[in-house]
Amino acid sequence: xxxxxxxxxxxxxxxxxxxxxxxxxxxxxxxxxxxxxxxxxxxxxxxxxxxxxxxxxxxxxxxxxxxxxxxxxxxxxxxxxxxxxxxxxxxxxxxxxxxxxxxxxxxxxxxxxxxxxxxxxxxxxxxxxxxxxxxxxxxxxxxxxxxxxxxxxxxxxxxxxxxxxxxxxxxxxxxxxxxxxxxxxxxxxxxxxxxxxxxxxxxxxxxxxxxxxxxxxxxxxxxxxxxxxxxxxxxxxxxxxxxxxxxxxxxxxxxxxxxxxxxxxxxxxxxxxxxxxxxxxxxxxxxxxxxxxxxxxxxxxxxxxxxxxxxxxxxx
Numbered sequence: 001x002x003x004x005x006x007x008x009x010x011x012x013x014x015x016x017x018x019x020x021x022x023x024x025x026x027x028x029x030x031x032x033x034x035x036x037x038x039x040x041x042x043x044x045x046x047x048x049x050x051x052x053x054x055x056x057x058x059x060x061x062x063x064x065x066x067x068x069x070x071x072x073x074x075x076x077x078x079x080x081x082x083x084x085x086x087x088x089x090x091x092x093x094x095x096x097x098x099x100x101x102x103x104x105x106x107x108x109x110x111x112x113x114x115x116x117x118x119x120x121x122x123x124x125x126x127x128x129x130x131x132x133x134x135x136x137x138x139x140x141x142x143x144x145x146x147x148x149x150x151x152x153x154x155x156x157x158x159x160x161x162x163x164x165x166x167x168x169x170x171x172x173x174x175x176x177x178x179x180x181x182x183x184x185x186x187x188x189x190x191x192x193x194x195x196x197x198x199x200x201x202x203x204x205x206x207x208x209x210x211x212x213x214x215x216x217x218x219x220x221x222x223x224x225x226x227x228x229x230x231x232x233x234x235x236x237x238x239x240x241x242x243x244x245x246x247x248x249x250x251x252x253x254x255x256x257x258x259x260x261x262x263x264x265x266x267x268x269x270x271x272x273x274x275x276x277x278x279x280x281x282x283x284x285x286x287x288x289x290x291x292x293x294x295x296x297x298x299x300x301x302x303x304x305x306x307x308x309x310x311x312x313x314x315x316x
Contacts, residue, residue, distance in 0.1 A: 062096075075131075
C-alpha cells in the first residue's frame with residue numbers, strides 16, 4: 001500500500017497552530033448532495049468492529065476511475081460542506097490485499113488546495129456517526145499531479161466520523177471594543193486585521209468578536225481552530241491556518257509544559273470562551289514568545305491573534 005495514505009489522513013493532528021454547497025463555512029442542516037456516489041467497487045466493502053478498528057473485506061483487486069462512496073451506517077446532524085472540518089478514525093487497506101489494513105485517526109479540512117480530491121469527494125456531506133466505505137483511485141489520493149499514477153488502481157477506506165465542524169466561527173457578532181485592532185471577515189470566514197496607530201500595547205488584552213453557543217473551553221481541552229497571527233510592529237502575518245488551507249488543533253495548555261500548547265496570553269484568552277466563538281487577542285512579549293521570538297515574529301514582538309474556535313475533541 002502506498003505510504004502516503006496514512007500520512008495524508010493524519011496530517012495536521014499534531015500541529016500547534018484547516019462538499020456539497022458553494023465554497024464557504026457552515027454546515028448543511030438539510031439535504032446534501034455528495035460529490036461521490038456508490039459504485040460497483042465501494043459496494044463490495046464490508047466493515048465489522050469498532051470505529052477505527054474495523055475489519056474490512058472487499059473484492060480484490062479494487063479498480064476505479066473515480067472515487068466511489070457508500071454509506072454503511074448513517075449518522076445524524078449537519079452535513080459537511082466545502083471548507084468544513086471532519087474528525088474521526090479510519091481504516092485503510094491496499095486494493096489488492098484485504099489483510100493490509102492500517103488504522104489512523106484523522107482530521108481533514110474539505111479544501112482541495114491541500115486535501116487530495118478523492119478525500120474531499122468521499123467525505124463531502126459526511127455527518128457525525130457516519131461509517132463511510134470509499135474506494136479512492138491512486139490518482140485522486142494526491143494533490144501532486146506529477147506523482148499521480150496513470151492506471152485505475154485504487155485503495156479501500158472506511159471512515160468513522162466522530163465530529164463535523166464548520167470551517168469558521170459561527171457565533172453571533174459582539175460589539176467592537178475601542179483600542180483593539182479592527183477585524184473584518186470575508187464570506188468564507190477568513191479574517192483581515194487592521195492595526196491602529198499609536199503606542200504598541202504592553203499589556204495582555206482580549207475580546208470576543210463572535211460569541212458561540214457551544215460548550216465552555218476548559219484548560220487542557222484539545223481545540224479545533226482557525227488562527228491568524230500578526231506582528232503588531234510591522235503588521236506582517238507570521239502564521240495563518242487560512243493560508244495553509246486547513247484548520248488545525250491546539251491544546252488549551254501552556255506551551256512551556258506541553259509542546260502542543262499555546263503561549264500564556266493565548267491560553268488566558270481562550271479558557272472560558274465558548275465553542276463557535278471568534279476571539280481577538282493582543283499578546284505582549286511577556287505573555288507571548290518573549291526574548292526568543294518564533295518563526296516570522298522577532299524577539300520582543302507584540303502579536304495579535306484572531307482565533308476561531310470551531311470545536312473541541314477529547315485529549316488523545
